Amino acid sequence: MGYVSDPKSMNEINGDDETELGLRAVRLANYIxxxxxxxxxxxxxxxxxxxxxxxxxxxxxxxxxxxxxxxxxxxxxxxxxxxxxxxxxxxxxxxxxxxxxxxxxxxxxxxxxxxxxxYFLRYNIEEMGTLASQFILELDSIFVILAQLKDVVLEGGDAFARANGGLKLFDYMGTDERLSKLFNRTGFSVTEISRSVQRLRRS
Missing domain, CATH: 1.10.10.10 (Winged helix-like DNA-binding domain superfamily/Winged helix DNA-binding domain)
Structure with a gap:
């Protein structure tokens, strides 16, 4: 289903609506x-x-x-x-x-x-999975990748490779030990989270 917009026209927006729109705009502008x-x-x-x-x-x-x-x-x-x-x-x-x-x-x-x-503990007090490493990993590279989004839309190609000298993600990790460890830790943590959820469902 497509997006259905508010039926109000631009001329029908009152003061309260305008304030709400302004607050939403400010929130979006500062979302990062x-x-x-x-x-x-x-x-x-x-x-x-x-x-x-x-x-x-x-x-x-x-x-x-x-x-x-x-x-x-x-x-x-x-x-x-x-x-x-x-x-x-x-x-x-x-x-x-x-x-x-x-x-x-x-x-x-x-x-x-x-x-x-x-779910975001760096040192995993509860001996369960944590999403902290995934969150850090995504922010570590996402800006570099998303900075290429406009050019990918216009010209095609792989966003990560465009941002890293032609190297795709797994090739690049072979040159960056820190990123590789973070990626592996993320995979392990997400698996542990999934197992914890499954155990809770069975209990």
């Missing part, structure tokens, strides 16, 4: 921000840090962490004094996508992992 911020949060260990706090909290009252607390618990402690402020901005965005919870405590924002975070 979320995956890049989420990728950084995974790589920094922010997601693992919040999820570990939630798992360790028995009563549910202390699993909300301040950005300054998160910074001190990261695998690599930031030397940047502005790190807590930057983490706060990142986490506010993630909260708007329901990846983390946000509350105000004593005038300061605090954050807690949402259940979905368990």
């Amino acid at each position: 921000t979320f995956p890049m911020v989420f990728k950084a949060a995974i790589e920094l260990g922010v997601i693992d840090t919040l999820y570990a706090a939630a798992r360790a909290d028995v009563n549910g009252s202390s699993s909300f962490l301040k950005p300054s607390e998160i910074a001190t618990r990261l695998p690599t402690t930031p030397s940047n004094p502005e790190a807590p402020a930057l983490l706060d901005r990142m986490l506010r965005l993630l909260a708007s996508y329901s990846m983390v919870k946000c509350q105000i405590l004593d005038g300061e924002r605090v954050y807690k992992a949402e259940p979905i975070c368990k």
